[in-house]
Amino acid sequence: MGEDLRMTGPAVELRGVSKAFAGIRALTDVSFDVRPGEVHALLGENGAGKSTLIKIMAGLHQPDTGEILVNGTARRFASPRDAHAAGIATVHQELLLFPELTVAENIFLGRAPKTSLGTLDWTAMRRRARELLDILDCRELDIDMKVASLSVANRQRIEIARALAQDARVVIMDEPTAALAEADVQRLMDIVRKLRASGVSIVYVSHRMPEIFALADRVTVLRDGNLIGTMDIAAVDESRLVAMMVGRAVDKLYPARQGQSGATALELRNVSYRTVIRDISFDLRHGEILGLAGLVGSGRTETALTIFGITPATAGEILIDGKPVAITSPEAARDLGIAYVPEDRGSQGLIRAQTIADNVALANLRRLTRGFLMDAGKVLAEAKKAIEKFGIRARGPEQIVRQLSGGNQQKVVLGKWLATNPRILIMDEPTRGIDVGAKAEIHLLMRKLAAEGMAILMISSELPEVLGMSDRVLVMNSGRIVAAFDKAAATPEAVGAAMTHSAASRSAA
Amino acid sequence: MTARLLFRHETILAILTVIALFVLSMLSDKFFTVDNLLNQGRLMSEVGLVALAMTFVIVTGGIDLSVGSILGLTAILFGIFWQSLGLPIPLAMAAAIASGTFAGFVNGLIITRFSVPPLIATLATLALYRGLAEGISQARSVRGYPEWFFFFGQGEVLGVPFQLWILGICTVIAAVILAYTPFGRATYAIGANETAARFSGIRVDAVKLWIYTAAGFMSALAAVIFVSRVTTTRSDMGTGLELDVITGVVLGGTSIFGGKGTILGTALGLILIQALKNGLALSGVKGDGTIVVIGVVLIAAILIGAIFDRNRGG
């Protein structure tokens, strides 16, 4: 990274790029450039063409028309290898790592240092891996550990180290903070700034406005495969960007509360699961949205899994409508009127290879029968109901879920669970990876459900969402509930402090 | 479930089967006769019964290599229960089938409780159950069953072999269960995405346990029919059965990765294989040539399916 910045033109430039898949246009005549040492935010709703654009830059797709210029020369990327050679690296959203290989290997895979014999030089590889991670301030990361056992944040750091190992001049980050907790987001932003200072350009794809305003130098907005505009960050504000993305003004992000809290729906008394969560006690009322905040790994999702019976409680008591219940399996939880919209839509929420109707029926198999047999009519009717009720944009109940956008997929998960007529709804990261428009729809829906008397427990890593949606906020840390706030008392400062302060004091103890 | 896509593979297979039947009946006038076809039905019954259960197993994304060994073990236990323990035949039959079912249950237990991949778990029990059969029998055959017992394997009801009725009934039941019941939906869901199935309140472990137990039961049922058909009990019975069964199921379009497959496909796959074995033999092709043809047909059928898939997917 010792080179000085002699280049004046863009590090990478896309000119008039178009791309279609099976006749469907994904990008139409889009031009985009990245200057040396800048953070360039790329914005757009899901399906706007961001992924296609970055995949073209990464060499995973080839444009139908248009050209890619690197340092002013036209290049053709036939494969990711060509893009790497041109100094472009990608930190993928789904973190494409090899779980059974070590940290060091993951960083150097495909371009490991060789000895004079042409074999891999493990000594050099491990040394340089250590150096790179030190540059990223990840001194605690063990380079000989298998990646399988690492947290999401650490995996992401490995991906970034991998980009550095390629001497990348341009690093594309695809929703890098989507899966990160607040503290890790801060660390990531520090890393991004550090990279920029060393002359690396960053293409930063994110749905989170605060990050964009904190980091980006310029911003480009795409909509429906078209370029809407590229601007200096100083020249725009949040509502303007949202309007550009959505194509209309979205005035209120978080809908106001309607109705009042009712009776207690769910109560936990000193619930523990092994040593993962300990002594969890709280109550959840009908008609309220209870926010559960905390860092990733603080035990939020684990609490939800215990309530839902995936990891049944090893101690303590759970009461529903005042009566103690034994929740030993998801099936039992469902039969008690609990629904869980999981954190990871793709692997936990949906069977993407199946149709909407199949997915909606999945949690309701026994109800959608006539005698011993499935009732195809009822299944279709249920799916149609969900499509109408949640405004799922699909050709019909027979459409394969994989073909839907993230927001619509999430609505299918919701449809599946609301078809069980639950009275308690747990939503884990309900809007992760969903674009602004769909996000607002889901928020509206949550409010409507609460107004109808649903008791909602919401887990979110996005502090604005927690604060905007919750009627009350609980904060978890190291497997315990460490603070509780009313809506009025739940300020970003107070909640943020509870999430991090106690973590520091606990680890110091 | 992409009904159309499934239909595709079965359509290809049905066309292949019809072509095969047509060509084979051209090659030999002995092939397309009622007698021969019913007889072939008798010969394919054991493989067919096990293949029904195997379809469920593979749809969940699993595999069961131990079915042949369970068949051998059940056959031996049946013989031992009858001859050495002196149980009356119906009781010995029930006890042996219960033992075979239990062997399947053990497979399921190892797979679900200890999360051992099915391929490995059943690779181990393949050796274990066959070893038990050999050890228990000390390689001795049990013979001399009473004449009436041979009805199950050699008798006819309304002119149709007894076991073909059993196979037919089991096929219909299996087809209905897989396609039209909550259990069937759960089976597909587990194969397509086990975690999502679990998170949807499906009792994944229980479903899998049932399926492997059913595979044990079907193998045991096949064992009794087999013993009745060949009138003797040997510890090497059913050796290599798993490959025949898996070939039939896979040829029938069931994805080895799980989540896809139908009983109709399996039935067509089995019919195609049996028709080739019999028809080629009748038209003068030797056994080793037939094996080659079956191998080629298996790869070709799946290849055609893959090409169709790809063209659709774009």
Add this chain to the structure above:
Amino acid sequence: MTASTAAAAPIGRSNLQRFVGGYGQEIVVLLSIVALFVVVGAINPRFLSDTNINSIFAGNAYIAVAAIGMTMLIISGHIDVSVGSLIGVIATIAGTLAVSGYPIWVAWLVPILFGIAVNAGVGALVAYMRIPSIVVTLGMLSILKGGLISATGGEWITDMPPGFMIAQMRLFGIPSAVYFMVILTILAALFMRYTAFGRAIYAVGGNMEAARAAGLNPERTVVGVFALHGLFAGIAGILFATQLQVIQSTVPPNLELTVITASVIGGVSILGGTGTVIGSTLAAILFACIGSALIFLNVSAYWLRAVLGLMILATVLADMIRRRRVL
């Protein structure tokens, strides 16, 4: 993993830590072999005689060699259920060439090339047509087996020239098959650890899409690993062919199961992405030792397979429990 040592913080784990951490299953298998030798040797000291140890190693070297290729294949996330048939075919081709008067090096080399070519073809079907390897190789199993008998009629091959019998040659009193096993295992282990292609095999087995994004060519890697597997199957076939004065021209029964089991017991995850060739060779040796030990211990041969099944189950369960505790 604690960074307790302040001065001269190590860049990673110590070599010993890494060794123990990386070779858990291999160490278990190795200890089983040692335990077996100690126990059986105590009961019947002849078990430890050099001739017996030689026999155990030499008689089963071809299984270990085939298991090396199988291990690579399974690491890449695939499997070959036709390897036994392939070895039978290769042995027959080698023998036929040898008795037909071709130079001996031709009789050794051509069958190996045949193995590579066949498996590269299988690999191409798997990689480019996306047909699951178990399906393609299930088909190949039938084709090779039936084809072999059609072609040879099961005629035994005898009277091979003495120079052809490579597995019987000895150096310092040790049969060459043992050298093959040891040297190929070491070479393969080095290959898997120190070459880019070796690591690519792990990468493709671990995460195919990630491998593509990392600039690897997964399809080519898959074809390559199948070809490598063909190479090892070819060498195994030559060892198999030259061990005895007679080649049976048929498919050795159950060989594929033995080879796959050796790979799996050696620590290969059937899900791909993990395992080592050292483990599979050790497991093949363990099997050979068990087979021999059961005879030495007067265990009735009727129970042999049951004992083997139990051993596999015990190993796998122990591994599962070990992993669960680690997590």
Add this chain to the structure above:
Amino acid sequence: MKKLTLGVLLSLGLMSGSALAASAWTGGDDLPTNPLACDATPGAAVAKPYDGGVPTNPPDRKGKKITVVDIPKLIGIGYFNATSKGISDAAAELGNVDAKTDGPTKANIDEQITFIDNYITSGVDGILFAANDPVAIAPVLKKALEKGINVVGYDANSTPDARQWFVNQAEFNGIAKSLVDNLAAEIGEEGAFAIVTSTFTTPNQARWIAEMAAYAAKCHPKMKWLETVEAQEDNNLSFNQATTLINKYGDELKGILGMTSVATPASAEAVTQLNKCGTIAVVGLATPNAMKPYVEKGCVKSVVLWNPVDLGYAAMQVLRSVADGTLQPGATTVKAGKLGDLQVINGSEILLGAPFVFNKDNIGQFDF
């Protein structure tokens, strides 16, 4: 837990079953044995009425061209290649027979039955078989008889009523005597030996072993029988098993008996490779071609076998005679072409002759 109880019960059942069956046993079957006299007195031929089956309404095949299929236990091994050669030799000689050999690639009862079934359907006139299991094969053979097909067995019998005639290569007790006598001559009356067989479920081998046990107990009581190991029909496994036996018993082991044409050469190979020629004797059933190297080197002194080419030849001749109606129940001899008259024994069996012993002097004259 109902399932648990069931499980415990079944495990108990399994264990009791195995306990019942577990007894020291060397690989023979448990049918009655009939050891021959220790000297060369031939066994008393018991006159027995014809006990074979009769085809139902067979068409008149006298002198007409007939199609015959030969279905051995398995194809692709030297032994059955030799019988197949004998069958086609006889067919060529007779001129009015169209014969072919087909069968399973491994000795599998089910597949063999399927093969026979298919050939019944295809409408052959005659079936020659070597049974993988005498009882299991019976129903399908009876079916063939019902369809008017002539059925003749060779090498491995079925139950008598399931076929018309069986060509017996040599009686079990004759083979047993020949093997044990030859072995005793080489290793002495007090030598210890072990057996390598195919599988314990193979009827012929099990029968021979049982007869050998009975004969050894009667005529060579001091010979020590160490153990019997299984080696499938697999060269390399046979070799490994024989090697292990040698290593295990060291100098105690004086001889190895190979019970199959695969096990015997592999055992000889093991003895050769371990440099035990002259100290460990190998005696067994084998085809001469596979044994020539060892016999010529002097490592193996005697190989016992009937001539399988003759066996196939005789089987074909018998089938033709049955089809022509010249061989009727009650006959005492049958003409078998170049083999001359063969004797009828045991009601419906035709004896090929005494087992033949190959040695250094005569083995070069045979090529099969």
